[in-house]
Amino acid sequence: MRIRRELVAAALSLLVVGACSSQSGEEPADFVAAPASSAAPGPGSPSVAPSVSRSVAPSPSKTVKESTLPRPGNPAGRASIPAAARPVNTSRPDRTVGNGTPASCTSAAVVKAVAAGGIITFDCGPAPVTITMTATAKVKNAHTTLVLDGGNKVTLSGGGKRRILYMNTCDEAQGWTTSHCQDQETPRMTIQNMAFTGGNSTGDKTEGGGGGAIFVRGGHLKVINSRFTNNKCDRTGPDLGGAAIRVLDQGGDTPVYIAGSTFTGGTCSNGSALSSIGVSWTVLNSVFSGNSAVGKGANPARSGTPGGGSGGAIYLDGDRFTLTLDGTVIENNKAVEGGGAIFFVSNDRTGTLIIRNSKLRKNPSAGFETTGLPGIFYLGSGNPKISGSKLA
Template identity: 65%
Template sequence: MTPAVALLVLATAALSGCGSSGPGGEPATEIPVAAASATATASPGAVPGASVGMGGRSASPTPKPSRPGGGVLRAGNPGGGAHVPAEARMVDTSRPTRVVGTGTAASCTSDAVVKAVAAGGTITFDCGPEPVTIRMRATAKVRNANGPKIVLDGGGKVTLSGGGERRILYMNTCDQAQGWTTSHCQNQDHPQLTVQNITFADGNSTGDRAEAGGGGAIFVRGGRFKVVNARFVDNRCDRTGPDLGGAALRVLSQHENKPVYVVNSTFTGGSCANGGALSSIGVSWSVLNSVFRGNRAVGAGANPARSGTPGGGSGGAIYCDGNGFSVRIGGTIVEDNRANEGGGAVFFVSNDRTGTMTIEKSTLRRNPSAGFETRGFPGIFFLGARNPTVTGSKLG
């Protein structure tokens, strides 16, 4: 995945942006320099350009918890007030396909999680009455033929930990090792992966540069993906690189550019070259009633990397690059994140300038951009079709 990069010098102020592959942003004093890149689409190994589109199959509008009474996890911003469409809501897991554990913490092992995820279906946990942390000894990988829906529901009591050593969860429709199920792996509607009522902690994909790297806790390419009522804590990916990112989530090539939903979820303490929480190329996002706090983009040199630097440092919380995609941030708090380069809160570059961003009923505050940001939008660097649409929100 090697984007062709061209520099665009912006002579005047206020442009805001999140984009797809090969983003960029490099300041010349107060005038930012952004990168426009082309995304390869010809081969399964290349990330395709995204088409415009939102939607997808609806989940149950009245989901049930995996156990009577639900779990103990409460994530996100309960006072956010953003409308959550039916397809973005929690999946009913009251009739699981398989259960990890037999009623004790000791029975809930890494091996059991890996086997359950590979087998697919609706997965719940029975680890006893108390919260439990399962330290993953291997990354759980989705087998592309074992779906079409895979749901991982922690019941509010389960933490999956990478132990600071490995990525926790992986899905890639274009990875031949996980099985190809169509001739157009980069744009297929399955598998459809949901993670809910669960915590992902201490994931670390450092050194794994497959598909350009990133995704310390979860890496997804293809199919559909959503996150509901989940926490992501202290995840990591490589500290340098102009375009890799996503300490918590790295997502590529969603079916028909339908959005990744992140609902009622919390991201804290993430650190990566770019995207201290989320990172994507050519992917739309709908981030609703969630919280991003204390995440950092720690790379240096932006994208394309300045001479003598390794590149990176953009998108303290969220890093988006690509062509035609959209980002909606609703009912969400983004605070105390930081970028060494551009976009302490959000870095958005749409290379073909068709991308759009909407911020509603949200608060973005104290998100310093040490290098550059879009004038009038503190904490945001944006290049897209037009300035972000901001309603009922506070930026500061």
């Protein structure tokens, strides 16, 4: 969905200051399935428990010395966390990737576990590990729940070559469950205590592209206590984005929740941390730093340009949606075009932007931004609602 050219022209005359790849599958390797009696109650348990296998797949993880990964998020953030954004209890997982050694934690094991669904934890030894993915892990649409909990020790890497995680309720290859796929309530995917690095969806224009680390359409997504570093998607294009996360549609139009998480070093045409069309977000106690929107030509693309370059950290487009920031820091991001921190355009002017107890600073917009809102280009319902925050 694109901003109509005449709206942009009018907006700029009043408000301007200054001027992610479907991968081939891989042979499934192994994860350890928890006994059926220990499966966590409630949604998410698969209908058929996978068998336990003992072979060791290639692409073993790499260990690092620290006992845990650096703490993500904004430790000074004081936003309250609603029930919908809290971690899932993973003390009784449906399955575990690894058998206690780094070598047992492989890309193939992750792919197989994600395809099986449910609550997934990792047992890769006492030290943090990086698992380099040789294929994208894809969520099957029949599952009610997918939880990935890395225990603050697991990094999934795309190796700079591929998207890491994919969920799309409108992709028949992952199972067709309803004709109203865009409003499907499940799967409910939770990412907690994980790290994602080197995801790259460049060249994959499925559903418009984007989503270097994670791509989501339909179901629900929440991300808790996790880190995203150096992820990428296509460098040009007027309306694609999300070097870390791209979301299209959420069941019941509920927001994507991001809590206590960090996004750094992302590069994409637009929205080099988060990007969506017509989707709401609630971002709590998080940090966005060093992300760059590198496209050129804005949206719609100016004549002779490929388009893009807006929303250094966050790029949101569509009609009715809300972005809520609370206890969050957005700093040192940049955009070649508009919104060094945030690009927010509600085409029908029903969208709302709420910023509470947050800091936005040093987010240059090389092309344009809204007067009085440093680092932000905003078209929505009235003025943004800002309280207890500093914009500079």
